[in-house]
Amino acid sequence: MVGKKTLRLIFKHLIQKEKSKKVVVKEEYPNLNSCIVCGLCSKVCPTGAIKLFKFRNIICENCGACIDVCPNNAITLDRFRVDKERCIKCGYCGIVCTLPVIKEEIPKPKTPVLVEDRCNRCGLCIKRCPEGAVYLKDDKVFIDEDRCKMCLSCINICPMKAIYSPTDYIKYLMVSIDIYSCISCRECEYVCPLNKHIAP
Numbered sequence: 001m002v003g004k005k006t007l008r009l010i011f012k013h014l015i016q017k018e019k020s021k022k023v024v025v026k027e028e029y030p031n032l033n034s035c036i037v038c039g040l041c042s043k044v045c046p047t048g049a050i051k052l053f054k055f056r057n058i059i060c061e062n063c064g065a066c067i068d069v070c071p072n073n074a075i076t077l078d079r080f081r082v083d084k085e086r087c088i089k090c091g092y093c094g095i096v097c098t099l100p101v102i103k104e105e106i107p108k109p110k111t112p113v114l115v116e117d118r119c120n121r122c123g124l125c126i127k128r129c130p131e132g133a134v135y136l137k138d139d140k141v142f143i144d145e146d147r148c149k150m151c152l153s154c155i156n157i158c159p160m161k162a163i164y165s166p167t168d169y170i171k172y173l174m175v176s177i178d179i180y181s182c183i184s185c186r187e188c189e190y191v192c193p194l195n196k197h198i199a200p
Contacts, residue, residue: 041188049181066093118162125154
């Protein structure tokens with residue numbers, strides 16, 4: 001037989017609304033500053049969350065500097081055919097790679113950049129922008145270059161992580177990582193020849 005005190009406690013918990021604890025999850029963009037777009041991370045990613053620079057095939061087939069400097073013959077025909085068993089993560093391929101040079105030549109946008117296929121048009125960025133620089137037109141979100149003061153509040157409020165700072169957008173052009181498909185297995189970290197922690 002359940003006592004009156006126990007019943008009171010049960011009803012109290014059923015009726016009362018408990019205050020939900022706010023959990024703050026810090027999501028960071030991957031560190032791609034030294035990325036040479038070798039493709040190993042994309043190969044091992046179990047969820048296909050990593051997409052690579054679409055012109056890397058052309059660049060990799062013409063240079064070959066990484067093959068010449070590799071001390072363990074881990075790089076064969078081109079840079080996205082790296083033998084991860086032979087790779088000793090010395091980083092020499094990164095030193096001679098032309099892709100970081102190309103990355104520096106990409107013109108930096110003057111405002112944050114919205115990636116359209118990620119945007120769900122929720123309008124939070126429009127409401128948050130103190131300058132009124134973010135607006136909706138023809139069911140697309142735009143950022144007015146003349147009004148934007150680079151406060152980055154649109155980036156911080158976006159639930160879809162669809163808006164990038166100019167610097168992060170350039171990194172995104174080289175390697176695009178869908179953080180919502182990522183399962184934090186860290187396989188990309190383990191095969192990275194530069195041993196960089198790129199997982200979000």
